[in-house]
Amino acid sequence: MNVDRITEKLNILADAAKYDVSCASSGSKRKNENKGLGNASNGICHSYTEDGRCVSLLKILLTNHCIFDCAYCVSRKSNDIQRAAFTVQEVVDLTINFYRRNYIEGLFLSSGIFKDADYTMERLVRIAKKLRTEHNFNGYIHLKSIPGASDELMNEAGLYADRLSVNLEMPTEAGLKLLAPDKNQADMIKPMGYLKNAIIQRTEEKKLFKKAPIFAPAGQSTQVIIGATPENDSEVLQSANYFYKNFNLKRVYYSGYVPVLADSRLPALNTSVPMVRENRLYQADWLMRFYGFKVNEIVNDSQPHLDLDIDPKLGWAIRNMQAFPVDINKADLQMILRVPGIGLQSAQKIVSARKFAKLNWDQLKKIGVALNRAKYFITCKSNQFERRDLTGSNIKQFILATSQSKYLKNTQVQLNLF
Numbered sequence: 001m002n003v004d005r006i007t008e009k010l011n012i013l014a015d016a017a018k019y020d021v022s023c024a025s026s027g028s029k030r031k032n033e034n035k036g037l038g039n040a041s042n043g044i045c046h047s048y049t050e051d052g053r054c055v056s057l058l059k060i061l062l063t064n065h066c067i068f069d070c071a072y073c074v075s076r077k078s079n080d081i082q083r084a085a086f087t088v089q090e091v092v093d094l095t096i097n098f099y100r101r102n103y104i105e106g107l108f109l110s111s112g113i114f115k116d117a118d119y120t121m122e123r124l125v126r127i128a129k130k131l132r133t134e135h136n137f138n139g140y141i142h143l144k145s146i147p148g149a150s151d152e153l154m155n156e157a158g159l160y161a162d163r164l165s166v167n168l169e170m171p172t173e174a175g176l177k178l179l180a181p182d183k184n185q186a187d188m189i190k191p192m193g194y195l196k197n198a199i200i201q202r203t204e205e206k207k208l209f210k211k212a213p214i215f216a217p218a219g220q221s222t223q224v225i226i227g228a229t230p231e232n233d234s235e236v237l238q239s240a241n242y243f244y245k246n247f248n249l250k251r252v253y254y255s256g257y258v259p260v261l262a263d264s265r266l267p268a269l270n271t272s273v274p275m276v277r278e279n280r281l282y283q284a285d286w287l288m289r290f291y292g293f294k295v296n297e298i299v300n301d302s303q304p305h306l307d308l309d310i311d312p313k314l315g316w317a318i319r320n321m322q323a324f325p326v327d328i329n330k331a332d333l334q335m336i337l338r339v340p341g342i343g344l345q346s347a348q349k350i351v352s353a354r355k356f357a358k359l360n361w362d363q364l365k366k367i368g369v370a371l372n373r374a375k376y377f378i379t380c381k382s383n384q385f386e387r388r389d390l391t392g393s394n395i396k397q398f399i400l401a402t403s404q405s406k407y408l409k410n411t412q413v414q415l416n417l418f
Helices: 003-019 088-100 117-133 151-160 173-179 185-208 233-247 275-290 312-319 344-353 361-367 392-402
Strands: 058-061 106-110 140-144 163-165 220-226 251-256
Touching: 003 058, 003 088, 058 088, 088 106, 088 117, 106 117, 117 140, 117 151, 151 163, 151 185, 185 220, 185 233, 220 233, 220 275, 233 251, 233 275, 251 275, 275 312, 312 392, 344 361
Parallel strands: 058 106, 106 140, 140 163, 163 220, 220 251
Antiparallel strands: none
């Protein structure tokens, strides 16, 4: 093995992979059996870079050669960059060696397109298969599925990978056509539909047959780039909601476009999407998935963008003051979940604890309620804080005066460029 050449490839292909943010490793429970290597579970540890990217997995591209010329991609075929490609065995050896040195807990593998979808996907699958069957590797494996790959390869990938994902890339088909005219959103949706059906089928088989093979136990996810095209937050979240409902996705990841190329179709260089916009989209996504909010309650035609100053739950509460105050000792779980400052676990604890006694402010604080926000929207067994007749704008100013999001630093109004 030429160590210098491998190191050079690693530097090139790890750097090229940094723009893909969908590398979380939760949701899989692949047990270590027969004294194998690794153990994928919900307890995988992560370390993060300053911009919040996960680095606990070996995160690389198989190659940064690509037949496509997507305007937003640093690996586009027309871009004059240094190119490299790993062999199948090189990725396998790197993964095993890095794991044994305790550098990583698993592998996140994506790729440019060598010459067609099947040719590239077949090599990704071979890497996962070698790790599982030849090295008995039980660590986490996340494969990026190649749009247009055959069902046979997608099926084989699901047998060896913990999670599979197909990047939608742009929130809308119009955005994709603008920046990647050679690509077709239907090619991306097809493998997502196959994976949805295959995961459901294999889950049912597992209930009937104990030894049925597991299939993509951490499900499938996708990523969309925000800020490269002029879609507003409402369009982004409506798109995410559609794929959650129709393809049973585990996660949609939102990646703020990083201007790396000069192109008349793209925002100007040095006009990055404010990280706070990413953060607000993730918060809104969480409300949709776990808190019972509908997209139109968070954003709509009259308010197409999320408020960057405050989180979307607080924004909804301020716009719907007629729903408050909520009596914390009587309200149902779904209403408690809509109170700013009360998270999912805290809401569940409140419902359990009030069976034994009515709760006061001290008890709510011990449960984990953020009283600096929640106190404006609830009543409880206490008169320590008497709710005044405040307007939504008053409450917003009071809360902003006592708290500041770390994501609000150095924000630019990037979307004004469109």
